[in-house]
Amino acid sequence: MSSKLTHFDQSGQAHMVDVGEKSMTRRKAVASGYIEMQSDTLKLIQQGDHKKGDVLGIARVAGIMATKRTSDLIPLCHPLALTRVSVEFEVQSEFNRVYCAVTALTHGQTGVEMEALTGVQVALLTIYDMCKAVDRAMVMGEIRLLHKSGGKSGEWNLPAS
Numbered sequence: 225m226s227s228k229l230t231h232f233d234q235s236g237q238a239h240m241v242d243v244g245e246k247s248m249t250r251r252k253a254v255a256s257g258y259i260e261m262q263s264d265t266l267k268l269i270q271q272g273d274h275k276k277g278d279v280l281g282i283a284r285v286a287g288i289m290a291t292k293r294t295s296d297l298i299p300l301c302h303p304l305a306l307t308r309v310s311v312e313f314e315v316q317s318e319f320n321r322v323y324c325a326v327t328a329l330t331h332g333q334t335g336v337e338m339e340a341l342t343g344v345q346v347a348l349l350t351i352y353d354m355c356k357a358v359d360r361a362m363v364m365g366e367i368r369l370l371h372k373s374g375g376k377s378g379e380w381n382l383p384a385s
Contacts, residue, residue: 251330251374255340257367259348260321265359269322269351270315279354280313280322287311287347291328291339301338304330309339311347324348325370337372 269279288309295303308329316323326343328336348364355362373379 247376248331248333249374251332251335252327252372253335253337253340253369254325254327254371255337255344255367255369256323256325257344257348257364258316258319258321258323259351259362259364260319261355261362262359263317263320265355265362266315266317266320266322268358269355270317279351282354283324283347283350284311284313286350287324287326287343290346291326291336291343294339294342297342298338302334304332304334304336304339306330306336306339309343311343313347322348322351335372335375337369341367341369 272278288311290297291306291309295301306328308327310327312325312327314323314325324344324347326340326347328339328343330336344367345364348367352362352364368382369380370382371380
């Protein structure tokens, strides 16, 4: 990993990194996080009894849409042609939470880490938005990159804790 911040020039001004000379490679990133809630809120999601409909289905679409709009949200991100995005949820009843993992893929000159992370954030925010009428104390946590591959730096995985 580099020891310098790449989004600043020599005079300290923010700039978009020039990726024009980078090789086109298959890029992949996986990010995850969770949203904790009251057990009754989780039951509403699991049973599909929420008055707004299929919470996880709508959150999945929101997460996918967010990955495609990352460069509109994060000022110095490059717009990417994503080749695949998956948003997976796991209900973890023992912790009263929904775990979310987003995988983003492209074939290009820059990585998809920001897209995967944005997808997780927006998917979890969508769950919050849809359930806030019954539970405003929900907490999102441990949003992080789990894996990235492709490009000059190769493969990286979150170290085991």
